[in-house]
Amino acid sequence: xxxxxxxxxxxxxxxxxxxxxxxxxxxxxxxxxxxxxxxxxxxxxxxxxxxxxxxxxxxxxxxxxxxxxxxxxxxxxxxxxxxxxxxxxxxxxxxxxxxxxxxxxxxxxxxxxxxxxxxxxxxxxxxxxxxxxxxxxxxxxxxxxxxxxxxxxxxxxxxxxxxxxxxxxxxxxxxxxxxxxxxxxxxxxxxxxxxxxxx
Numbered sequence: 279x280x281x282x283x284x285x286x287x288x289x290x291x292x293x294x295x296x297x298x299x300x301x302x303x304x305x306x307x308x309x310x311x312x313x314x315x316x317x318x319x320x321x322x323x324x325x326x327x328x329x330x331x332x333x334x335x336x337x338x339x340x341x342x343x344x345x346x347x348x349x350x351x352x353x354x355x356x357x358x359x360x361x362x363x364x365x366x367x368x369x370x371x372x373x374x375x376x377x378x379x380x381x382x383x384x385x386x387x388x389x390x391x392x393x394x395x396x397x398x399x400x401x402x403x404x405x406x407x408x409x410x411x412x413x414x415x416x417x418x419x420x421x422x423x424x425x426x427x428x429x430x431x432x433x434x435x436x437x438x439x440x441x442x443x444x445x446x447x448x449x450x451x452x453x454x455x456x457x458x459x460x461x462x463x464x465x466x467x468x469x470x471x472x473x474x475x476x477x
Contacts, residue, residue, distance in 0.1 A: 286392075288313025288371050302328040304353050308379045314372045315346040323466050324349050324408045327436035330461035330468050331406065333357045335431070338403030339364060343425055345390065348376035350406050355385040364400070365390040393424075405433040411441045419449065426455065426471065433471040434460065443467035 290313035297318050299306045310317045316324070328350065334340055340358060342351040342365045351365035365376045365388055376390035405425065409418060426433060437443035439462070447457045447469055454474050461468040 286368055286370055288369065292371065293317075299349055299352065301325055301349070302353060304328075304356055306352060306379070306383050308347060308349075308352070308382070309375055310347045311371055311375055314369060314375060320349055321408070322464055323436045323438060326461065326463045326466045327406065327408060327434060327468055328353055330463065331434045331470075334361065334404050336403055337361050338431075339400050341366065341402040341405040341407075341425070341429065343405055343407040343421070344410050345376055346372050346408075348372075348379050348388070348390070350408065351376055351388050351390070352379060352383060352385065354406060355380065355388045356383070359385075359387055361387060361403070363388045364396055364402070366393055366396060368392060400428070402429045402431070404431040405429045407434070408436050411437055411446075415442070418446070422450070423453070426473070429473070431472075435469045435471060436466050437469065439465050439467055443469065 293312040295310050295318045297308050297310050299308050299320055301320060337360055340354045340361050340363045342354060342363065345351050345365035345367045348365055351363050355363045367373055373390040376388065380388035411418060437446055450457045450471055456472045456474060458470045459467055460470050
């Protein structure tokens with residue numbers, strides 16, 4: 279059940295399952311599990327995101343918000359090995375999978391942690407996220423309101439068109455962000471969000 283993805287401790291019994299992560303130049307065998315988003319495969323939205331966004335422009339700390347088992351964090355850590363990649367999620371099982379997958383891939387620059395474990399003084403050079411849209415509009419807006427101000431650079435969000443990508447883009451614009459559409463593919467929109475402070 280989707281509710282489990284937003285719980286610290288999923289109720290579904292653990293049932294690890296391997297998957298292939300072949301996307302945007304990355305080719306890894308990873309471990310997924312029940313109670314964590316997209317068990318056994320790379321979900322379509324994250325694939326669209328990784329295939330259509332640019333690599334990080336510079337070094338610095340990078341953020342994967344709502345990391346699940348870690349496909350975005352693993353990609354970021356591979357293309358920017360000198361950057362610290364923060365893989366943030368509330369789901370403890372997901373965080374354990376990210377650590378396991380990063381270790382297996384030899385990626386020592388991934389930090390998988392709960393939101394409250396990210397030091398307050400960390401400013402991110404960019405954020406890449408397949409946000410938990412099914413957590414509800416209020417929860418999603420609260421999440422983005424908390425993390426977007428900590429990003430000094432672009433944030434890339436992938437959201438299904440039929441789950442409110444256009445209304446999310448309008449809300450972000452009303453909040454003072456500059457929003458542009460990077461891609462519209464397979465029923466998903468990839469949005470680039472920048473603070474009006476930039477430039």
